[in-house]
Amino acid sequence: MAPPVVLRLENVTKRFGLFTALHDINLDIYDGEFLTIVGPSGSGKTTMIRLLVGMDEPSEGLIYLDGKVINRVPANKRPTCMVFQSLALFPHRTVGQNIEFPLKIRGVDERRRRARANELLDLLHLPRDYYGKGVMQCSGGERQRVALARALAFDPEILFFDEPLSALDYRLRKALEKELKQLHRQTGKTFVYITHSLEEAMVMSDRIAIMRTGSIAQVGTRRNLCQPEKPLRRRIHGRGQPVRCRGPGRRAVSGARRGYVGQRRPSRYRRRRARHLDGAAGIRPFPDSRGCRRLRSQRPDG
Amino acid sequence: MDRIEERQGLLSALPLSVLMVLIFVAPLIVVAVFSIMPPRVFDVLHMPSFENYRIFFTQGYYRSLGWALGMAAMATVTLFVICYPLAYAMAKIFKKFTLIITIAVVVTLFVSENIRLFGWVLTLMKGGLISGYLRTYAGIDIDGWLYNVPVIVFGLVYVYFPFMLFPLVQGISMVPEEVRQAASDLGASRTRIFFEIDLPLAMPGIVVGSLLTFVLAAGAMAESKLLGGQAVIVMADEIEAAFTFGQNWSLGSALAMILILIIGSLAFFALSRVDLDGIMGRRG
DSSP, X not given: OOOOEEEEXXXXXXXXXXXXXXXXXXXXXXXXXXXXXXXXXXXXXHHHHHHHHTSSOOSEEEEEETTEEOTTOOXXXXXXXXXXXXXXXXXXXXXXXHHHHHHHHTTOOHHHHHHHHHHHHHHTTOOXXXXXXXXXXXXXXXXXXXXXXXXXXXXXXXXXXXXXXXTSOHHHHHHHHHHHHHHHHHHOOEEEEEESOHHHXXXXXXXXXXXXXXXXXXXXXXXXXXXXXXXXXXXXXOSSSOOOOSSSSHHHHHHHHHSSOSSOOOOHHHHHHHHHHHHHTTOOEEEOTTSOEEEGGGSTTO | OHHHHHHHHHHHHHHHHHHHIIIIIHHHHHHHHHHTSOTTOSSSOSOOOOHHHHHHHHTTHHHHHHHHHHHHHHHHHHHHHHHHHHHHIIIIIOSHHHHHHHHHHHHHTTSOHHHHHHHHHHHHSTTSHHHHHIIIIIOOOOOOSOSSHXXXXXXXXXXXXXXXXXXXXXXXXXXXXXXXHHHHHTTOOHHHHIIIIIHHHTHHHHHHHHHHHHHHHHTOOHHHHHTTTTSSOOHXXXXXXXXXXXXXXXXXXXXXXXXXXXXXXXXXXXXXXXXXXXXXXXXX
């Protein structure tokens, strides 16, 4: 039996003046799943997440949380929380004060706040003596963990992530992807993650929604997305024949990484044409030493 | 090599250092030395005496100091309350309109302070602009609003408005919008965001604006003379009177030293209490 729908978007449209940022979005988010919304820059990912956390209101359509319409519920009244791309930590507060902030807002007493902050420091593999450390003195990865701890201290029903790993180096990003997935398993919360990197999406998600120019082009599990039929999916995966995935997850990831898995390398004409189409769609290919193409986001230094 | 560079650096800094000493430090030293000379002497070749400081307490000059500091504090608080919403709007809400407000405020500084204050005298005096209109069109006869403490505070607020507004705009614009949004997302109300995020992060601007207005207002005298009609005598008035009509340089110097010391200590205290580096995230 499928888990219950916790968040539903029904014909959601968002306009800024004459510009339509989101067009007729329909999406169900299930309880406890790890959903990743992936798409190139300008596809409307951040606009969508801002609607979901309550920082903006949709121009049309309805957003349901646990069956209730929440279109006009402000961000501070929603049981959701977001980890920002910039992390948005409070620079004038210590690590402990940052983590305790949502608890302080709720009027939790100091002893329990401190205990919860220590629990979260442990959970996120941060030393307990970081409690009194200035948050701006922490490294990028540590700040990332502090932002996560702060969001978890809020104990949200749904946790949103707006490309939080995009500013980190490759190795740290890989480590944090793993930790994030582990954290999802440990907490059992619903995670909605936004990224432009299909690789990140493939590694972490239960389901992936692909966005393009303000609408959702495709939603599916990693396995579904391994069988590209439409041009968009093919452009993201790499051109050529559909990739056959035998097992879930692992094969799919490696297939997406290499570009051409279990298939013949396309002719020179087809490769050039693919590059031309990618350029027109705003996707910048990256030829490696073997002539295979990867998305920029999949480059080790990306 | 390092020594040569060090020497060259010192030599290059020498002319400016001498100029600074002559312009800023020397007059202060002269005033400090005069303040410990006996009353009514015009040179410093006398035995030091603290008679002038005794006069400050015995002849009621402390009241003038109290008025100066009290009205400066009132003007600073009023300016903060008035300027904060406007500065917030200029930093976060208004876009092109911010430039228009900036120009409008800066343009007032092109006209001399005294002329602007005389403008207010003509507006607020008995039979002036406001009372004239009220008498003609509403039949209300009033004495005018001049020559009291509130109007002096109003004058200080009016004159030092830009000195509070612009540092506040600068301070508020340093508060990242995403940090405010994150606080809201974590459940904080608007009031909570104001006290927990906006105020602490805008503190550098608030401290600079408040210090500027307080220090300038505490040493101001045109407002109390023109708008207040000397309803109260402020410290700057007393200092001027001691140096001019009173021909008592040593008393004037002592009063000036007291004002400098008190304002300097307050400024030092305010700056030391506010951890600007911590706020800016430069230190943990």
